[in-house]
Every structure is written in C-alpha cells, then in structure tokens.
Amino acid sequence: MGSLAESLHLVFFPFLARSHMIPMLETARLAAERGVRVTLVTTPANAHLVRPTLDRANSYISTSHPPMELRLIPFPAAENGLPDGCENLTAVPIPLAANFFAAVFGLRAPLDALLRDLHPDALISDALFPWTTALASEHGIPRLIFQVTGLLPLCAANDLDLHRPYEAVSGRGEPFAIPGFPHPIKLTRAELPEVFDFPYMLGLLREAELTSYGVVVNSFYDLEPNYADHYRKVGPREVYLVGPVAIAGAQPQEGGKEDAARDPCLSWLDGKADDSVVYVSFGTLCRFSDAQLRELALGLEASGHPFLWAVRADGGVGEGWMPEGYEGRVAGRGLVARGWVPQREILAHRALGGYVVHCGWNSVTEAVCSGVPLVTWPLHSEQFVIEKLLVDVLGVARPMWEGFKSVLDGEKEVVKAETVASSVALLMGGGPEAQAARKRMKELGEAAARAVTEGGSSHGDVGRMIQGLTACSVQRGKAVAKE
Numbered sequence: 492m493g494s495l496a497e498s499l500h501l502v503f504f505p506f507l508a509r510s511h512m513i514p515m516l517e518t519a520r521l522a523a524e525r526g527v528r529v530t531l532v533t534t535p536a537n538a539h540l541v542r543p544t545l546d547r548a549n550s551y552i553s554t555s556h557p558p559m560e561l562r563l564i565p566f567p568a569a570e571n572g573l574p575d576g577c578e579n580l581t582a583v584p585i586p587l588a589a590n591f592f593a594a595v596f597g598l599r600a601p602l603d604a605l606l607r608d609l610h611p612d613a614l615i616s617d618a619l620f621p622w623t624t625a626l627a628s629e630h631g632i633p634r635l636i637f638q639v640t641g642l643l644p645l646c647a648a649n650d651l652d653l654h655r656p657y658e659a660v661s662g663r664g665e666p667f668a669i670p671g672f673p674h675p676i677k678l679t680r681a682e683l684p685e686v687f688d689f690p691y692m693l694g695l696l697r698e699a700e701l702t703s704y705g706v707v708v709n710s711f712y713d714l715e716p717n718y719a720d721h722y723r724k725v726g727p728r729e730v731y732l733v734g735p736v737a738i739a740g741a742q743p744q745e746g747g748k749e750d751a752a753r754d755p756c757l758s759w760l761d762g763k764a765d766d767s768v769v770y771v772s773f774g775t776l777c778r779f780s781d782a783q784l785r786e787l788a789l790g791l792e793a794s795g796h797p798f799l800w801a802v803r804a805d806g807g808v809g810e811g812w813m814p815e816g817y818e819g820r821v822a823g824r825g826l827v828a829r830g831w832v833p834q835r836e837i838l839a840h841r842a843l844g845g846y847v848v849h850c851g852w853n854s855v856t857e858a859v860c861s862g863v864p865l866v867t868w869p870l871h872s873e874q875f876v877i878e879k880l881l882v883d884v885l886g887v888a889r890p891m892w893e894g895f896k897s898v899l900d901g902e903k904e905v906v907k908a909e910t911v912a913s914s915v916a917l918l919m920g921g922g923p924e925a926q927a928a929r930k931r932m933k934e935l936g937e938a939a940a941r942a943v944t945e946g947g948s949s950h951g952d953v954g955r956m957i958q959g960l961t962a963c964s965v966q967r968g969k970a971v972a973k974e
Contacts, residue, residue, distance in 0.1 A: 633704030705729030739943035766844035790911020862936035
C-alpha cells in the first residue's frame with residue numbers, strides 16, 4: 492500500500508462481547524499488515540481478551556510497520572448498577588442487561604477524550620455504538636460501521652424497517668415475506684431480532700448507518716452476491732466486504748510453542764476417521780434449560796455418530812442436567828468439552844464431518860472456510876434470519892427442527908432427543924441431501940480462500956477502504972491548511 496497507508500491512523504472500537512471483538516481485531520490486523528497505524532480501544536476488564544491476539548499479530552507484522560496499539564477507557568459499571576469488572580456482555584446476568592447497555596452509552600465521554608488525544612484519521616466502531624457517528628463528526632473524521640453479521644440479515648433489517656410486513660400478521664407464528672427481497676424467504680414475528688421490539692434503538696441504528704461514511708462487513712461477495720448488490724442500494728455510503736477476516740492476510744507459521752501443547756479436543760479428533768465427527772457448539776451467549784440440555788445429550792447419544800460437544804463452563808448452563816452415567820456410556824465415541832475450545836482448528840480437522848451451529852456469524856464463516864455442512868439451531872438476535880441464508884438460499888444446511896421458533900426464551904420449545912438424533916443422522920449419513928450440502932460448502936470454502944488472496948474481492952476491498960480513508964485524510968488536511 493506504500494507510504495500513503497503508513498500516514499493513516501485508524502481507531503477500532505469493538506463492542507464489548509467476545510463474538511464482536513474477535514472479527515474486528517482481525518480486521519484491524521489486516522489494516523496494520525498494510526502499514527496503517529492501528530489503535531484498538533476497549534475497557535480494562537476486556538484487555539485480557541484482546542492482548543494475546545494483538546501481541547501475536549504484532550509478532551509477525553512487518554517490523555517496517557507500526558505495531559498495533561491498545562488503549563483502555565474506563566467503563567462506568569458502578570454508576571449503572573453493575574458489579575465491578577462486569578464489562579463484557581457474556582458475563583452480564585440477564586436481569587442486568589439494561590444496565591449494561593446504559594453503561595455502554597456512558598462510554599461516549601471517555602472515547603471523546605481519547606480521540607482528542609489521538610487525533611486519528613477515522614473511527615471504525617461496532618454497529619451497536621450508534622452514537623459514535625455523531626462523535627466522529629464532531630472530531631471531523633469519518634466513522635465506519637463494523638457489522639459482525641452477514642449481508643442477508645443486514646438487508647432484511649433494512650427492508651423490514653422500511654416495509655414493516657410483520658405489522659400485517661395476526662400472530663407471532665404467522666409467516667410473511669419481505670417485499671422486493673432477492674429470495675422469497677419467509678419469517679415470523681417471533682424470529683425477528685430483539686431490536687425490533689425497541690423501535691427507538693432501531694431508529695438510532697438505521698440513522699447512524701445512513702449518515703456514516705461507510706460500512707465494513709465480515710463477508711465476501713461470492714457468499715452473498717444478491718445481497719451484496721441489494722445492500723449497496725441502501726443510502727449513499729461506502730460498503731466494504733473484507734471477509735472472512737479469520738483467514739485473510741499474513742498468518743503465523745505453524746510449529747513452535749503452540750504445537751507443543753496440543754489441545755485435548757484436537758488430540759481426540761486425531762483418532763477418528765475422516766468426516767466422521769459432528770461438532771456441537773452454541774457460542775458464548777447461549778443459555779439452555781436443563782431439560783433442553785438433557786434432550787440434546789440423549790439425542791447425540793442416540794444418533795450413533797461420534798460427536799464433540801463444547802459446553803459453556805461459566806454459568807451458561809445449569810447444574811445436574813447431564814443424564815446419569817452419560818459420559819461413561821459415550822466414552823470413546825463422544826467428548827463433552829467444558830469451557831473454551833479451539834473452534835477454528837476443530838472445524839478444519841480432517842475428522843470433522845458436520846456442525847450443529849447456533850447460526851452466529853463468526854461460527855458460520857469459520858464453517859464455510861472449512862467446508863463443513865451444518866444443522867442449524869438458532870437461539871437469538873439475527874440468528875433465525877441467518878438460518879434462512881444457510882438453508883433456503885445457500886443449501887448448505889438443514890434445520891434441526893421445523894415449526895415454531897422464537898428469539899424469546901419464554902417461547903422456546905424443548906427440542907426432543909429423537910429430533911436431535913434424526914437430524915444428526917441425516918447430516919452425517921451420507922445421503923443425497925447431505926452430499927449436496929457438503930459439496931456446496933467445499934465450493935464456498937474455496938471461494939472464501941480466493942476472496943482474501945491478492946486479486947480477490949475482499950483483498951481488494953481492504954485496499955479500497957484504506958485508499959478511500961487516506962484520500963479523506965488528505966482532503967481534510969488541505970481544508971485545514973486553507974483556514
């Protein structure tokens with residue numbers, strides 16, 4: 492990118508949730524690898540989530556480029572009735588969720604002070620910080636929105652807010668279509684993201700999007716071509732598709748200390764046949780009832796297929812849910828892993844043949860990169876809309892169950908063990924539908940790799956973003972010189 496990029500200083504401000512922080516940090520890394528000066532901003536209790544990846548990236552970014560920098564701003568926990576250190580959405584008890592989001596809005600003043608100190612050329616901030624558009628304008632710099640979901644759900648949110656077809660249905664389970672949408676997918680009111688129950692917040696998000704300089708999306712053109720074209724019709728702002736960011740740019744060489752302590756999950760997979768294991772994981776924000784966990788456990792046991800099940804160990808599940816003698820009965824065939832697991836490496840393992848996924852976008856893109864077909868089990872937010880992309884548009888997944896689905900915990904129905912067993916068996920059984928999904932996912936994985944290499948669409952969009960922001964900086968400098 493040359494000397495122009497090296498004169499550019501970008502501030503990245505991710506939302507305070509692990510699923511939002513990871514892709515933005517990877518995107519910041521891509522900018523740093525091209526010589527851009529990068530500052531990442533978060534709060535003290537989140538620093539430990541950021542520093543390892545930042546230090547790792549700095550270790551292999553060219554020494555001719557400035558290292559990525561971390562700056563911390565205070566989080567107003569006590570002022571908003573939150574326990575000390577409760578600064579990440581993953582750690583927030585459900586009754587305190589409103590307090591957490593109020594505290595997030597309280598980050599405006601410390602970020603304002605930091606921007607006055609840093610004098611960056613642009614601010615790239617998470618979509619859930621709508622107030623940063625006006626803040627960036629006050630500093631005379633562009634604000635780019637970082638979206639942690641795909642293009643189809645973004646198009647759906649815009650079109651639903653514009654046409655409001657859900658207002659014409661008689662109940663939460665009645666299906667409707669979105670007027671003018673590229674595909675005739677059907678949704679219900681119960682499947683819409685929770686933000687649709689908060690029109691004020693929805694309005695803030697849309698206004699911020701339409702008045703921002705641009706939008707950065709962790710997707711690539713060949714994954715959602717119809718929706719890339721459709722999304723670009725919304726408002727006069729730039730759109731940059733830069734993903735999948737997890738596999739883009741320079742990567743550290745294999746070997747060394749990381750291989751010396753191989754994760755137990757990967758060692759377990761080493762002993763399994765190719766494409767034989769189904770991976771089960773529902774992300775960092777899932778909350779299942781004990782009854783649902785028992786049914787899921789029994790269903791995996793009854794499926795007859797090897798499985799690796801990642802279960803949260805930080806309060807996301809209850810106690811006493813596991814059926815008596817369960818781990819002994821499935822020993823050798825099934826592994827229940829508690830806490831963090833190396834998901835990217837698991838999905839890339841030769842033994843992995845399928846994935847029961849909650850439809851979180853990070854997990855979806857990781858599955859695409861590895862060419863792994865899916866069974867969908869959405870839980871909240873835009874995950875039910877992403878399910879439509881995977882099942883109805885791309886044809887790389889089958890739903891865990893048909894029928895009524897809801898983002899609300901109080902409306903969720905317990906999925907029975909027989910349903911789990913039959914869905915896993917169909918995914919892993921090698922039938923025509925499963926073979927077609929596997930073939931299509933392999934093709935998408937190859938397209939993802941092409942997108943992020945030199946000459947690819949996403950690689951080009953990263954360069955286009957840097958060039959555009961550099962031009963803005965130069966223009967702003969000329970305007971200041973005239974004053």
